[in-house]
Every structure is written in structure tokens, then in C-alpha cells.
Amino acid sequence: MAVHRTLFEGRPAWVLETRATSMVLGLGADDTLYLPHWGARGHSERIADYLPTIPTNRPSEATFLDGQPLAYPVYGMPTFKEPCLVVAAPGGARGARFSFVEDRLEDPEHLELVFADPQLELGLRLRFEVHPALDLIVRSAIIDNIGPRPLSLERALSAALPLPPDAYDALTLHGQWAREFELQQRPLLPGRLVSGSSRGTSSHEAHPWFAVRPRGEQDEHSGRVWFGSLAWSGNWQCTLEVERNDALNITLGIQPFDFAWQLEPGATFGTPALVCGFTDEGLGGASRRLHAFEEAVWLPANHRPTLRPVLYNSWEATHFDVDAASQIELARRAADLGVELFVVDDGWFGGRAHDRAGLGDWTVNPTKFPRGLGELISEVHRLGMRFGIWVEPEMVNPDSDLYRAHPDWAYHAEGRSPTFGRNQLVLNFARADVRAAILEQLRRLLSDHGQIDFIKWDHNRAWTEVGWPEQPDQQREVWTRHVVGLYDIWATLRAEFPQLWIESCAGGGGRADLGVLRWCDQVWTSDNTDAADRLAIQYGYSRAHAPRVMVNWVTDVPNEQTGRLAPLRFRFHVAMQGVLGIGGNITQWSDDERDQARALVEQYKQIRPVVQHGRQFWLRPPTAIGACGVEYVSGDGATVVVLLYQIRGLRGQGARRMRLQGLAPERRYRRASDGYESTGAALMAAGLPATLVDSGDRHPSLDWQSQLQIWTAETR
Ligand code: GLA
Numbered sequence: 001m002a003v004h005r006t007l008f009e010g011r012p013a014w015v016l017e018t019r020a021t022s023m024v025l026g027l028g029a030d031d032t033l034y035l036p037h038w039g040a041r042g043h044s045e046r047i048a049d050y051l052p053t054i055p056t057n058r059p060s061e062a063t064f065l066d067g068q069p070l071a072y073p074v075y076g077m078p079t080f081k082e083p084c085l086v087v088a089a090p091g092g093a094r095g096a097r098f099s100f101v102e103d104r105l106e107d108p109e110h111l112e113l114v115f116a117d118p119q120l121e122l123g124l125r126l127r128f129e130v131h132p133a134l135d136l137i138v139r140s141a142i143i144d145n146i147g148p149r150p151l152s153l154e155r156a157l158s159a160a161l162p163l164p165p166d167a168y169d170a171l172t173l174h175g176q177w178a179r180e181f182e183l184q185q186r187p188l189l190p191g192r193l194v195s196g197s198s199r200g201t202s203s204h205e206a207h208p209w210f211a212v213r214p215r216g217e218q219d220e221h222s223g224r225v226w227f228g229s230l231a232w233s234g235n236w237q238c239t240l241e242v243e244r245n246d247a248l249n250i251t252l253g254i255q256p257f258d259f260a261w262q263l264e265p266g267a268t269f270g271t272p273a274l275v276c277g278f279t280d281e282g283l284g285g286a287s288r289r290l291h292a293f294e295e296a297v298w299l300p301a302n303h304r305p306t307l308r309p310v311l312y313n314s315w316e317a318t319h320f321d322v323d324a325a326s327q328i329e330l331a332r333r334a335a336d337l338g339v340e341l342f343v344v345d346d347g348w349f350g351g352r353a354h355d356r357a358g359l360g361d362w363t364v365n366p367t368k369f370p371r372g373l374g375e376l377i378s379e380v381h382r383l384g385m386r387f388g389i390w391v392e393p394e395m396v397n398p399d400s401d402l403y404r405a406h407p408d409w410a411y412h413a414e415g416r417s418p419t420f421g422r423n424q425l426v427l428n429f430a431r432a433d434v435r436a437a438i439l440e441q442l443r444r445l446l447s448d449h450g451q452i453d454f455i456k457w458d459h460n461r462a463w464t465e466v467g468w469p470e471q472p473d474q475q476r477e478v479w480t481r482h483v484v485g486l487y488d489i490w491a492t493l494r495a496e497f498p499q500l501w502i503e504s505c506a507g508g509g510g511r512a513d514l515g516v517l518r519w520c521d522q523v524w525t526s527d528n529t530d531a532a533d534r535l536a537i538q539y540g541y542s543r544a545h546a547p548r549v550m551v552n553w554v555t556d557v558p559n560e561q562t563g564r565l566a567p568l569r570f571r572f573h574v575a576m577q578g579v580l581g582i583g584g585n586i587t588q589w590s591d592d593e594r595d596q597a598r599a600l601v602e603q604y605k606q607i608r609p610v611v612q613h614g615r616q617f618w619l620r621p622p623t624a625i626g627a628c629g630v631e632y633v634s635g636d637g638a639t640v641v642v643l644l645y646q647i648r649g650l651r652g653q654g655a656r657r658m659r660l661q662g663l664a665p666e667r668r669y670r671r672a673s674d675g676y677e678s679t680g681a682a683l684m685a686a687g688l689p690a691t692l693v694d695s696g697d698r699h700p701s702l703d704w705q706s707q708l709q710i711w712t713a714e715t716r
Helices: 282-298 324-337 374-382 401-405 432-448 472-496 531-544 568-575 591-613 680-685
Strands: 003-008 011-017 021-027 033-040 085-088 099-107 110-117 122-131 136-145 151-163 168-174 182-187 191-197 209-214 225-230 236-242 248-254 261-263 268-270 274-279 311-313 341-344 386-391 454-457 501-504 522-524 550-554 579-582 615-620 627-633 639-646 668-671 677-679 705-713
Touching (some): 011 099, 011 110, 085 136, 136 282, 151 225, 151 274, 168 531, 209 236, 209 248, 225 248, 225 282, 274 282, 282 531, 282 615, 311 324, 324 374, 324 591, 341 454, 386 432, 386 501, 432 472, 472 501, 531 550, 531 568, 531 615, 550 568, 568 579, 591 627, 668 680
Parallel strands (some): 386 454, 454 501, 501 522, 522 550, 550 579
Antiparallel strands (some): 011 021, 085 151, 099 110, 110 122, 122 136, 136 268, 136 274, 151 248, 151 261, 168 182, 191 236, 225 274, 236 248, 615 627, 668 677, 668 705
């Protein structure tokens, strides 16, 4: 059983167990909920074995809860640590004090602990969903107004995760447009390390994911790691707080800055889910658990088990100069290369001749498509591909019919001039009428032109002047209501068009969180398609998300973002790490390039089940000089794909060994390219030398080398 009820010193306690971990919860004398252990599973029946020494505050503050492992610190408790919940009552009373009401064990894997503050007439339900096989626990909080007065939530985070006094390092993901998902490791020192977003989306700048490990540990494959990922696509905050006794208080949830929620009598507020876990298999083990969660539990169910198609995207080839003839030509070339999904990007709609017009009008541009979209869609289908199209429904250009009719539908602050980003404004998706109008346009788009199989849903600017002057009471709710409204639209579209695939994009990877991945099948990882930069971006992305939700295109050289020239094969090998796409102007590719591309697409299809459905292991992280590698192992351990890269080499530097991971030690594995054989044990212990440079060559290039190896285990 995943959840055990028990008693500690006569008070209720619970042990949540997964395959290899446990989380222990217990009520203190005053009904405070403690979380004294989260980590390796002790296989202990006795809860006392898990309990730590309670940290000592100075005697005169012995009643204070600072430094204690609180599962959900609330403003009103005697502690000064970062709280999860702040509530205000009419008349000015602030702070809450909860008493325990009951536990509800809906089934062996779902625990709900119910608390109430009788004075505020406020309920608090802390939820724990245990995934034993994945070693993960999903936490959330539900806040209920059980009285007759409205209450005001000023902060409502998803959970707190306390760790005992020690020295820790934090791992977080940061960047900006075109350099998303840079992994940063730094020591946690007294005080708070805050990561988060207040830009409207989860953002390029920080990703709602964290990991913590004992100070100084670096190993990819071993060592204790605690980690979490928040399913929220709007403003969020993660605080890693080292308390005065060196205990760690980790909190995650909706960004408290400019958040408020009026909780009417009888109303309920649910926080986003926080998926958290512990492993002693290093950062790689943490990543694989999150990948498995997306694959087994979280992604939209209808396409969850389906291999993602090889796609073509028109953006870098035609930009805004989209028309029927150019797209049909690209589609024919794409089909010839083995592409399975053809996506027309920006430029096909309204007055969209450039980025100053058109957003808001999701109707086909009659000059660019005089015979409508149907012609292109049927040609794409005739060529045996699925058809996809780009939309950016949360945005509006002032030069659009929508804005001319409804200027008040964009976020605005009364009497102030709006700030433009990419010449566009953000529509107020908190408004039901705005959502209904956009949804209706999307319905027509998806119904009127033949079957559209896929949409790429973009979002290209951060939100400013986030106001709704006509609704003064809800100003601070807008941030949250927009995100919930967006999820509603995605849910409706998926229900009405069950065949539809949705790709999330926000100027690349600006909104790639678990919240999005509840409704979208995959994510456009970054607008930076440079193969060298991409190695680092994909490495960071894969810390939090599975290969099957990471879309990568092979584009032209010189690269649009960096001007760099990487060989076609290298670009393909990098893009093969997740969902392969092609995004170059393939009408300009030479016969030789097309032949190479056709063969590489074919090879990708061969390895795709292992890449998309297998387990991923980083053998060496990307570096500017020297080799890096990533490995994928099929679920049955019988097929292994190894991708090796070297952006730049050093003359005389010996080949580094790549110790393979996740193989069956006793089985023999055979490399397809040359028939070389070795045992799983040897490949894991000694590894493969990464000999990327062909020594037979008279002038071997040390740069831009890559290799794809396929290993198969002998049949037993
Ligand atoms: C964003 C996306 C790109 C492309 C353009 C179109 O930048 O990330 O892939 O769709 O918008 O305007």
C-alpha cells in the first residue's frame, strides 16, 4: 500500500511510500503538520525511526516553529519562514490557525488531510497523490471558504518541502529567448534563493523546476537528489530558504507578487500540482522519473502512447511570405524527405504581411490563399502527411479587425499608453467573452477547410499593463484567471477535435512547463536552432522534460540566430534527440543534401521508438571543446542508441570514454555499424572510447563530428 496511517506519540501520522522513497507526515500537539522525512525508504514499520531531532530554538522561543520541517507553513503560525498561505478576513483580521479535521484515504494512493480554521471559517485540504512505481508524489492544496463571509487569499502556494539541516546545492534552469534551459548549480547559503516569473508565462528566464543535492555533488548517475516541477503556465515562484538552523524550506506555487483571490462563501481555490520526488540515482535519475511521469500519467491521454511524427515547419524557410504555391512546393519536398506532418507557420491569416498586423483575425488571407486553405490541406494529405498550422490566439495587433472592434479586449491600464512587444498586445483571457470569441474563431478554422491535424499555439510577448479597469475587484486575479481560461480553451478544443495535436510555443521555450503539457502534446524548445547552442538547450530541457515533448528542427546554414555553419549530419544528429523536425528552406537544398536528409530521416524513424519511448542517459554533458554524448535504452533493455558529438576538438586530446548506462550486465550487445560486440557489464564499466575523428583521413577535422550508434542485445 502506498499510504500507511499510523500514530506517533498518540497523534495521527502517515507514511507515503513509493518503490524507493518515503515521505513521512505527522501531526504535532497543536495540529501543526510536520514533514520530518522525505528521502530514501527505510522499510521501517516504526515511524519513530524516521523522526529527526527537533531543531532547538533559543529557550525563550521554544514555541516558535522556525527551522522545523513544516509541510505547509501558513501565515498565522508562529514562524517567520516563507509561508504557503496568507489569508485576510473582512475587517482586517489576518493569518490563520488550522485544526486537524480528518484524513481521507480515497484509495491507497490518494491521501487528503483536512484542516479547518473555525474562526476564519476556512478549510484547507492538503492532497498527496502517490505514484509508487515512479517514485513521485504529486502535491496540491485546496482552500475552501466554509463560512458566510468573503475571504481574501493573498498567497496560495502548492506545497512546502522541508529538508533537514545540512549543506545543499540548488539546481535551477535559467536563460532568455534563444538561450533557454541553462542549468545552474550553486550552493544554498543562509537566506532565500528565489526563482520565478512575473511575466505572465512560466518564462524563458526561469523554468518552474528545481533540484537540490548535497553540497558539491556533481555525479550524473548517483547521489541523492530531491526535485520538483510545478504544473503552472503563468507567474510562479520557487523559494529555497536556508533557515537559521541550516534546515531547508522549499516552497513552490503561483507567484505571490500581484496575486490575490477573492474567495466567496462556498467557493474553493485549488493550487496547481507540484510533482516532487527523491532519488539516489543522481540528476539523471531525477530527470528520468519526471520523463516517466509525463509519459505514463500526465500528457494528453489520446496521443500519450503515440510516436510523434517527423515534422516540417515553414517558419525559417518562408517567414511571413507564406502563400499557397510556396507551401505546396515545400510540402512536396518535405514528403519526399520522409516528413509525416507539414506545418504552415506564421503569415497565413488576416492581414499578416509582417509582424505589425493580423493577430486576432484567424481567417485565411485571401491574397495569399485565393482558393482558401483547402487546396493546401488536401495536397498535404494526398502526399501522405498530416497538416498543421500556426496560431497565436492570446495576442492581438492593433492593426486587426478584432482590435478595431474591441480595443478593450487587450490588457490595458486606464489612461496609460500600452507597451508593445513585437507590435502586439495581450488579450485578456480572464474575460469569458474574449475567450468565447477566440474559441469560436478557432472552431471555424478547424472545421471549415478540411482536417487540420495539428496546431502550434504560440505566445510571443510578456504581459504588461495587466489590468481590467472595468472589473476593479478582480485586478489581481487576472494573472491566474488568464491561465485557467487558457487551459479551458485547450480542454474544449481537445474534446471537440479529438484527433488534434497541440504544440506549445512561446517565442521558443517560454512556456514549456508541466501545466502546458497537461494539454499540449509537445513543445517547441527554442527559436535558437544552431546545433551547437542547441546541445546545451536540449540538455537543460531534458532535465525537466521527456524527449517525446522536445521538438528540434534541422535548419539551414548559416544559422539564422548565430551565423554558424554546422554540417547537415551534425544538425540532424542533434535534432534526433527528441522529436525530429526540419525547418530549413528545403527547396534550396542540393540533391546531395536531400539524399543525405532522406537517409537520416529514415534512420531517425528506425531509432524513434527508443528515443521517444526509452530511457535517456546523459553520458557526458555538452561542452564547447571535447566530446559529449547521450544514450537511450529501450524499455526492454535490448536496443541502445548512442549519440556522440564534438563541436570542437583539441589536437592530441585522447578519446574520452563514454560509460554506457542502463544495460543488462550479463547480456551481449552488438554494434550495428561494425558488428563489434561486448557485454553490458563491460560497456557500463569501461565504456566506449568516443573516437569521433576519423584517423584514416589525411586532414581529419577535429570539429563538428557526430556519430549515431545502434546497439542490440543478443536474443536470450
Ligand atoms: C515565434 C516562434 C517561431 C515562429 C514565430 C512566428 O518566435 O517561436 O517558431 O513560429 O514566432 O512568428
